[in-house]
Amino acid sequence: MRRKNFLVPKKEKFVCLNCGQKVAGGGYVNHCPYCLWSKHVDQEVPGDRQSDCQGTMKPIGVIKKGERWRIVHQCQLCGKKTVTDTKKEDNFDLIIKLSITSQFTP
């Protein structure tokens, strides 16, 4: 039995708005593993897909939490910032670069 208030991650395929790569989305995480850009689709909770903004979200920095990296995205349309977990297939070189050039301080 699934609880009704539990958000079931959908597998979504999308074409990256920044680099044009075809990406097989994996549920909550919906950013491009090649360039790390994302799309503004969530309103309040990651995975809710309630936002009608649909702006492109630029990776502006990374936060290291223990052994895990999280990407800070900023929407280029409305300015909203979100924090997203990285996936193992993400471009790690870019994550490291972001951690150096990052203007974001947690």
Ligand SMILES: [Zn+2]
């Ligand atoms: Zn991309």
Ligand SMILES: [Zn+2]
């Ligand atoms: Zn937005």
